[in-house]
Amino acid sequence: MGDADSDFREMIADEWRGALNDSEHRQAMRRLTLVRAAGRAFGRKGFHKTTLDEIAAELSVTKPMLYRYVKSKQEILYECHRIAVTMAEEAYEAAILSGQSPLEQISLFAEDYVARITSTLGSCVVLTEFFSMTDEDTARIQARRAQLDRKLRSLVSQAIEAGEIAPCDAKMAVFFFMGAINGISRWFMADGSIEGPEIAKIFAAHITASLRPTKDMP
Amino acid sequence: MGDADSDFREMIADEWRGALNDSEHRQAMRRLTLVRAAGRAFGRKGFHKTTLDEIAAELSVTKPMLYRYVKSKQEILYECHRIAVTMAEEAYEAAILSGQSPLEQISLFAEDYVARITSTLGSCVVLTEFFSMTDEDTARIQARRAQLDRKLRSLVSQAIEAGEIAPCDAKMAVFFFMGAINGISRWFMADGSIEGPEIAKIFAAHITASLRPTKDMP
């Protein structure tokens, strides 16, 4: 456990203790803090190797305390996924509202989405561990992701029609770049050598390039 | 449980029963069959939601049987990862031996690697569930993946020096396209509408394109 890590732990614990305003608001804030801390732990060690006792310890409390804020461990994981998919949806909406060209919108979406998931505030982690959720929760998240995928495919199709990019299989294209983005959580924070916003720029550039015409594109 | 699935089950069970030659060889074959069946299940339901009883049932035997071929459930997962990383290494070696240009080598590597992991024979699944392994096993696999990453970065650097692609952060570039490839296991086989080799071609094309020069590459 390095220095940076224990600093972070203290930050989290402070956040937990703080916000002593009206109790309903504090309840919500603590819940969010809890989910973030848990998400961070899930990202580092995986869902099943992270015990609730550990999460509790990170917040300087004991396990039963956690049940004041969440119903179950599963619910925490669901919340992490919910936050992540919400970020993606928000990034999409923002891109659409920009009024730019389709390709530009894809690039904006990618940059925004990556920036959001890498910002520490936003439970940077967990796009993995899909299966550890309840079947019900998995279905809920899957549905939202699928809908977003469809919208993105449409964006790719529009870019093709507009002649911005070479004709390609839109579904595969979306799988391609969403896979790359979702993979970030696997290595991010392992080496702190690069900052979120920079990653976002680089990835957006690669994605834009990956869709551009090449001689032997199918 | 659809028709295709039960067909597959029968195939697996047949493979298990078959190969009645000398016992050492059969032992090895059965072990491989077991690992493949397990890998397939892990890919569908996740490591923790797949019980050994289920895997055994898929092979039409009972749990204790499995322990004739593997030491533990963990070992099965390790084996899956070992196979996957070995495939990547083999694809890399083959690409290097081709004697093509660096960019061409990257493309060849990507296509070969994707083709291998999507071929049903090769336990198409599981590049997720990293954390469910023993710490020791995780370290072993991580080390091999890290080494491969370094080699691929070097290939990217060579492509830059050769002027084949625009200057970029080689580490990020590798993370980008390896992320996209490793993401395949999340959606592959969900819809059988597209074949492995075709995916391989499309992904290789996207990767090549993603590295090509663009006006605003950092």
Place this chain on the structure above:
DNA sequence: GTAAGGTGTTACTCGTGAGTAACCCCTGGC
């Protein structure tokens, strides 16, 4: 026919960690 050994089964143990019951104490209001 019987011993050897390979193939398989039934019926357990046992650790682990999620979830809970029951209690404790501190602070503020009267």
Place this chain on the structure above:
DNA sequence: GCCAGGGGTTACTCACGAGTAACACCTTAC
């Protein structure tokens, strides 16, 4: 001084599923 109740703890229960012990059958070898 005493009670209400929120924040917190200790010390359990209990299910699940990996791993194992012990037994059972069947075939081939002599």
